[in-house]
Amino acid sequence: MSILxxxxxxxxxxxxxxxxxxxxxxxxxxxxxxxxxxxTPGKSGQEVYGVPVYDYIAEAKAEHDFDTVISFVPPxxxxxxxxxxxxxxxxVLVLTTEEIALHDVVxxxxxxxxxxxxxxxxxxxxxxxxxxxxxGAHPIRxxxxxxxxxxxxxxxxxYEIGKTLTDAGIGQSSVVAIGGGPIWGFTQADAVALxxxxxxxxxxxxxxxxxxxxxxxxxxxxxxxxKKPVVSLIVGRNAPQGKSLGHAGAIVSGNVGTAKTKIAxxxxxxxxxxxxxxxxxxxxxxxxxxxxx
Amino acid sequence: xxxxxxxGKQMMREYxxxxxxxxxxxxxxxxxxxxxxxxxxxxxxxGGRGKAGGVKVCxxxxxxxxxxxxxxxxxxxxxxxxxxxxxxxxxxEKELYLSITLQGVAKPTLIAxxxxxxxxxxxxRDNPEEIVKMEIDPFTGLKGYQLKYLAKKLQVExxxxxxxxxxKVQDAFFKAGAMLVEINPLGLVDGKLIAMDSKFVIDGHAxxxxxxxxxxxxxxxxxxxxxxxxxxxxxxxxxxxxxxxGLISDGAGTGMLTLDLLNxxxxxxxxxxxxxxxxxEEVMYRAMDLTLTGHPxxxxxxxxxxxxxxxxxxxxxxxxxxxxxxDVKIPIYTRxxxxxxxxxxxxxxxAGMPTYNILTDTVKEFVHEVEGV
Numbered sequence: 001m002s003i004l005x006x007x008x009x010x011x012x013x014x015x016x017x018x019x020x021x022x023x024x025x026x027x028x029x030x031x032x033x034x035x036x037x038x039x040t041p042g043k044s045g046q047e048v049y050g051v052p053v054y055d056y057i058a059e060a061k062a063e064h065d066f067d068t069v070i071s072f073v074p075p076x077x078x079x080x081x082x083x084x085x086x087x088x089x090x091x092v093l094v095l096t097t098e099e100i101a102l103h104d105v106v107x108x109x110x111x112x113x114x115x116x117x118x119x120x121x122x123x124x125x126x127x128x129x130x131x132x133x134x135x136g137a138h139p140i141r142x143x144x145x146x147x148x149x150x151x152x153x154x155x156x157x158x159y160e161i162g163k164t165l166t167d168a169g170i171g172q173s174s175v176v177a178i179g180g181g182p183i184w185g186f187t188q189a190d191a192v193a194l195x196x197x198x199x200x201x202x203x204x205x206x207x208x209x210x211x212x213x214x215x216x217x218x219x220x221x222x223x224x225x226x227k228k229p230v231v232s233l234i235v236g237r238n239a240p241q242g243k244s245l246g247h248a249g250a251i252v253s254g255n256v257g258t259a260k261t262k263i264a265x266x267x268x269x270x271x272x273x274x275x276x277x278x279x280x281x282x283x284x285x286x287x288x289x290x291x292x293x
Numbered sequence: 294x295x296x297x298x299x300x301g302k303q304m305m306r307e308y309x310x311x312x313x314x315x316x317x318x319x320x321x322x323x324x325x326x327x328x329x330x331x332x333x334x335x336x337x338x339x340g341g342r343g344k345a346g347g348v349k350v351c352x353x354x355x356x357x358x359x360x361x362x363x364x365x366x367x368x369x370x371x372x373x374x375x376x377x378x379x380x381x382x383x384x385x386e387k388e389l390y391l392s393i394t395l396q397g398v399a400k401p402t403l404i405a406x407x408x409x410x411x412x413x414x415x416x417x418r419d420n421p422e423e424i425v426k427m428e429i430d431p432f433t434g435l436k437g438y439q440l441k442y443l444a445k446k447l448q449v450e451x452x453x454x455x456x457x458x459x460x461k462v463q464d465a466f467f468k469a470g471a472m473l474v475e476i477n478p479l480g481l482v483d484g485k486l487i488a489m490d491s492k493f494v495i496d497g498h499a500x501x502x503x504x505x506x507x508x509x510x511x512x513x514x515x516x517x518x519x520x521x522x523x524x525x526x527x528x529x530x531x532x533x534x535x536x537x538x539g540l541i542s543d544g545a546g547t548g549m550l551t552l553d554l555l556n557x558x559x560x561x562x563x564x565x566x567x568x569x570x571x572x573x574e575e576v577m578y579r580a581m582d583l584t585l586t587g588h589p590x591x592x593x594x595x596x597x598x599x600x601x602x603x604x605x606x607x608x609x610x611x612x613x614x615x616x617x618x619x620d621v622k623i624p625i626y627t628r629x630x631x632x633x634x635x636x637x638x639x640x641x642x643x644a645g646m647p648t649y650n651i652l653t654d655t656v657k658e659f660v661h662e663v664e665g666v
Binding site for chain 1: 395396397399400401430431432467470472496498499500501530532534542543544545546547548549550552553554556557562565567569570599600601602630631632651652653
């Protein structure tokens with residue numbers, strides 16, 4: 001199995017007729033994702049690569065079953081459309097939109113939590129279960145099916161490590177990119193918890209970066225709960241103080257959010273912390289059965 | 294957007310939060326705006342102005358003339374002073390600390406302490422039992438029991454006054470889409486709470502505040518010739534560093550990874566440049582321009598691309614166009630893979646530019662060629 005999504009996931013795409021929405025719908029369909037419907041207000045009756053489009057989720061729900069939503073809705077409208085998706089009683093909402101006002105993000109996260117919807121994002125690349133399906137932007141060429149579970153804030157870094165593992169012949173159970181922050185619905189600790197329970201995941205890869213305290217939270221969870229081996233790479237060791245490096249959350253201020261404190265917390269939790277992708281591959285090889293790679 | 298104290302206090306007035314009478318002074322020959330004595334406070338985008346001599350009490354005109362001149366011409370931790378706030382003298386019986394923040398926390402969080410008027414991080418470190426922290430549900434706001442608990446911990450007698458103050462601060466925080474509203478100290482003067490200082494930060498993505506932020510910026514330019522920091526029109530993040538190697542990436546995580554790999558290989562990075570959400574040919578061209586012109590001694594550039602949302606055909610067009618138009622002579626190493634890579638790699642080949650596939654190898658070869666290590 002994979003985490004968050006699987007072969008039975010039925011997916012609805014919000015803002016399916018937009019530039020990103022339609023392109024990503026095409027590549028998700030090619031990756032085997034079962035997309036049952038799309039929504040864009042005012043575009044009802046159209047089709048996008050054969051997927052029927054509705055104005056409202058309630059209209060789509062009258063015709064189709066779905067449990068997963070991916071949203072490409074622009075930032076100004078993201079909050080209301082997330083409420084609409086959550087009100088439909090879905091399990092997982094992948095919110096790719098960046099630059100949503102932080103107070104809107106706070107409300108979306110609180111609303112999702114109160115209604116038992118897992119919110120992945122905002123500003124995230126989503127999730128892929130290699131060889132099965134994907135709800136997000138991960139290019140399938142970088143991934144292959146296997147038994148390493150990967151979680152990353154950065155989308156690009158999750159592709160990079162996916163590619164590195166795949167090039168080395170090591171497959172992945174799932175790869176999740178949760179977004180650059182500074183606040184998240186689904187966290188690194190949440191991903192680690194799901195991978196720990198997933199019978200198809202043998203080794204967990206935690207990709208972290210400077211800023212905030214989410215890697216420390218994950219380390220605390222691992223220390224208290226996780227038996228499976230965890231390998232971690234923390235990027236931004238050489239970042240300057242007080243400058244955010246492309247992700248709003250990736251900023252070191254004073255002693256908070258440094259790579260050093262994160263690495264120390266992870267090592268204290270028994271995590272194998274590596275410095276680069278080459279060491280990552282070597283470490284995973286030493287921790288896994290050859291037959292499961 | 295970080296607000297100056299005078300702007301933050303104006304915002305507070307708009308939300309009904311009591312603040313002392315104050316006037317902004319932008320020229321040292323301006324007449325005294327109120328009766329002596331009053332306090333002159335440097336308006337500056339950094340903390341520690343008191344220690345640096347940026348806060349002075351004026352008892353008479355001679356004091357005022359001297360201090361206005363001194364403070365207006367002062368730099369505090371490398372920051373220019375943008376005017377003075379002349380403020381009514383306040384003698385506080387007690388100094389508290391109160392803030393609501395979304396910085397470094399997962400939910401809106403109220404932080405308060407009886408030990409106001411000092412560095413709150415020091416209080417948090419040395420007297421953690423003196424800090425009250427409570428999360429605020431965005432849908433309900435602070436609940437009754439939370440307010441009562443706060444009054445107990447702060448040992449405030451006039452609970453009604455405290456509740457009114459906290460409610461107004463909460464109102465300001467949520468309505469203004471704030472990242473931070475901080476009052477330190479929150480003075481108790483003649484038995485009533487009053488905001489003696491103000492730190493106010495508005496979320497730059499709060500669209501409903503855009504007109505307000507534009508208005509504040511226009512007023513800054515008019516009042517004290519404030520130079521708005523350069524705003525990049527694309528989604529590019531460009532951070533100058535002090536080495537000689539340029540770094541461009543199409544993802545923050547891979548950019549930071551490459552920064553570490555370059556350092557580990559003995560390289561010295563001149564600049565970090567990440568494209569952000571916009572990944573057109575023009576944005577790539579702009580990234581090349583920022584990187585190649587942003588640092589005078591740049592010796593080479595490494596471009597790290599792994600396309601998901603973005604397309605390698607567009608990236609290749611941006612790179613090759615820039616190199617051709619500017620007759621670039623320094624080495625440009627491009628690692629290119631992902632969406633539309635076949636087209637992108639062909640464009641690079643046609644332009645006679647090398648491309649690479651494995652990131653770690655690219656970094657090693659690049660540092661070896663350019664820095665000879």
